[in-house]
Amino acid sequence: MADSPDLLVSDAERTHVAGQLREHYEAGRLTLDEFQEGFDEAHAARAGGQLEGVLRQLPSAKLPTVRRRDRRWRSLAFQYALVNVIAILIWAFSDGPRDNFWPKWVFLVTLILFVRRAFGHRHRALPPPRPPR
Numbered sequence: 438m439a440d441s442p443d444l445l446v447s448d449a450e451r452t453h454v455a456g457q458l459r460e461h462y463e464a465g466r467l468t469l470d471e472f473q474e475g476f477d478e479a480h481a482a483r484a485g486g487q488l489e490g491v492l493r494q495l496p497s498a499k500l501p502t503v504r505r506r507d508r509r510w511r512s513l514a515f516q517y518a519l520v521n522v523i524a525i526l527i528w529a530f531s532d533g534p535r536d537n538f539w540p541k542w543v544f545l546v547t548l549i550l551f552v553r554r555a556f557g558h559r560h561r562a563l564p565p566p567r568p569p570r
Contacts, residue, residue: 444485454479454488461495510555517547 455476462472475491482488524540 445483446485446488450485450488451479451482454482454491457492457495466495510551513551513555517551520547 458467458472458475458479461467462469467475478491479488482491521540521544524543528538528540
């Protein structure tokens, strides 16, 4: 975006702001009417201040957003729960001693695997965003 609110903006800057609006709409922060209004304002903007006004109520693009990949913990939880239930059923219907509850080791291993697979990649830094062209 332009450094000063009074400077004229380019088509590339208008397109960049329209792209940011699209991301906010896809994230659920804008209704379709709000998106369309902001989109029209962005393409009609002549100065940097007008473009800044389009994004006035939206969070900065630098804030982290939840990605679809981050929701995979639900399916992983179901898979690991299924493994644990099967282990308990095998233990319950086996003829072995009842005082040795060996599925506790299955619980421990699946818990470690679940936490690593579902939440382990969050500490990695995201690559810096590319500047608009």
